[in-house]
Amino acid sequence: MAISSPSNKKEKRWKGFDIKNHKALILGSVGFLAFSAIVLAVLGPAVEFPIKIGRTISEGIDDSIGWATTSGAWFLDPTSDGVLRFLLLIKDFFEWLPWPIFIVATVIGSYKTAGRGIAIFAVVSLTMMGSLGLWVSAMETMALIVVAVILSISIAVPIGILAARSNLLDTILRPILDGMQTMPSFVYLVPAVMFFGIGDVPAIFATIIYAVPPAIRLTNLGIRQVSSEIVEAAMSFGTTPRQLLLKVQIPMAVPTIMAGINQTIMMALAMVVIASLVGAGGLGEDVNRALNRFQPGEALLSGLGIVFLAIIIDRVTQAAANERQKALMGER
């Protein structure tokens, strides 16, 4: 009996398509068909929208950005200056750093965190980049990435923490972050140039907009994920909210926050070519130039340079996050 019952049920369901229960569906379809027929008969196939406000709004936005550029100079100029100064500092460092030291340091670092495979990969790929003549561009790109990532993290972690503690902020933030991640980056390149002029600064600005959401999301998630019993246990001993955050929630969220930082770095690298459109230098500029001069070989080599950097950084940061996760789970 039990075996035959499913087929019985099926049969019943077919037979029992009950008109009473689907009245709304049937009425709706009939109504919709009638409405479509009337529209086609009266207005024809090419009906225009009666309201057109797109142009007014876009012009309004243009005007307000123009206004912000001039009257916000007191804020924009020092910001631009500060970022530029920071970037130059880092750039000078990377340009000053002799390549053998960079290679050896990278190899030791990746061997310690990610193991032998990545260490070997780092030696080979970095040597290749040197011999392909990509070294100077690669260092410039590194400087851009480092600055963009440091700024992204210093924005993302505090916002992520706040979002973890306030459901309201979390709800407000979610669609904004979705928008930042899906909005085509060209859209905010133009205002970036208007605000900061051509060069590295608008590139960094655009990179931050694109790369900051995952770090915010994962910081938020990491803190919310801390088991409620551990939080309760910690609180039962009389922690202040500050002690709870600094001694329990953040340490336990570190692996997730690090995963967010890893994603931020990857997304910053993905922005390198687009950022070169507004004047950023480095490997992205090389790809862009090759594109304009129709040199696919040159473009491929520079692109490979970005890939190598991405793989090394990704594996090392991921390994570091895993290490931390293991330490949390008590596997020493």
Next chain:
Amino acid sequence: MAQSDAPKLSIRGLWKVFGHKATGGDVPASIATKSKADMREDDGVVLALKDVNFDVQEGETFVVMGLSGSGKSTLVRTLIRLIEPSYGEILVDGENVLEYSEQELVEFRRRKTAMVFQHFGLLPHRTVLENAAWGLEVQNMPKAERLERARETLEMVGLQGWEDYRPAALSGGMQQRVGLARAIAADPDILLMDEPFSGLDPLIRRDMQGELVRLQEQLHKTLIFITHDLAEALKLGTHIMIMRDGVVIQLGTPEEILAHPADDYVAEFVRDVRRTSIVTLRTLMEEPGLQVRESYTPSKAIEEMARVGVVSAFVVDAEGHYVGVVSFNSAAEAKQRGDATIVNACISDEYPALAVNTPVESALPLVQHEESALAVTDSEGILVGSVQPHTVRDAMAQEAQEASDARESVGSSALEMEQSSLRTSSGNAEEEKTTTAT
């Protein structure tokens, strides 16, 4: 156990309704009169605690018992406001915890209470030692001092040598010892324990219960212990409060609950418990009968025995401590030897005293081969009564008869047999302790 008159902890009219916004003041009629099911249906709120009242004296072990959903875990959390109660008063040392400001509450949690959790709630990224020191760290005690205190406490719970491991490397039982050490290290007045041993397997659980009893004898904390296991409640509790659906069903001593279950719900629990493992000699003992001082002369002792019409008597010292037994014959021999007192005539080896809190079950092997009444003493060794060997044997026989009746009606299970054999073996261990103590 010393008890002052004012209770350490006093709960008055405590309510918790999840999803209901408390209005302050009195409990509104819409809440007070409805049943739990109606509340969920009509208002979408969940009743967790309904007008709970109880007192806990300093130094006692107060057990709250109930099945899941009975509100017991909510209750223990409301005591330190991990969950805010809707209405009522929580008085600790006469102060209403619900009126505390944010800072006062933090201070209260730091100084007055500490809690042990079912799933331990240890910080996985810290070592055992750092976990044990957590309460002290939160109090901002200097590092060297708090680690020293934590080390001492870990030693108390038998975890020396494990200080530098992380919790994940330890077994469940050991992790809960860390939880216990963490709570004790903070030196609170009140220890809250939320089903601390429920996640452990039976042998470890028994072990930990013993450990808790031992620690409690040392520390004399006020203990609020949550459990769903009546056997555990009876073993540990000085008072037991049974809850169902957020309502207190019965509150009493273990013996009261065993003897007079308030309703079928409680009776259902009690049915599964072997009474003789809980009921102590206190319930079976009689008046001690004739007592003679060890300073009496042999002739005076003989005189007394002849007057009352017995052939032996218990001997006590000036403070009433039990010394031994003197018989008519031994007193007569002492008189012939010309002894000044009956001290030498007194036989103590063959007549050990039984502690008044010995469970009947554990007392059985001790009285098995005795013919005459045995002395019963309190924890200070003062003679408080006597017990006839046949009374103990009768009580055990009655229990066995009831158990076999029950088994015939429900059918015996292998598990039950196993549990009862475990119980007997632990009974033997306790009995050894009693013997060496007396």
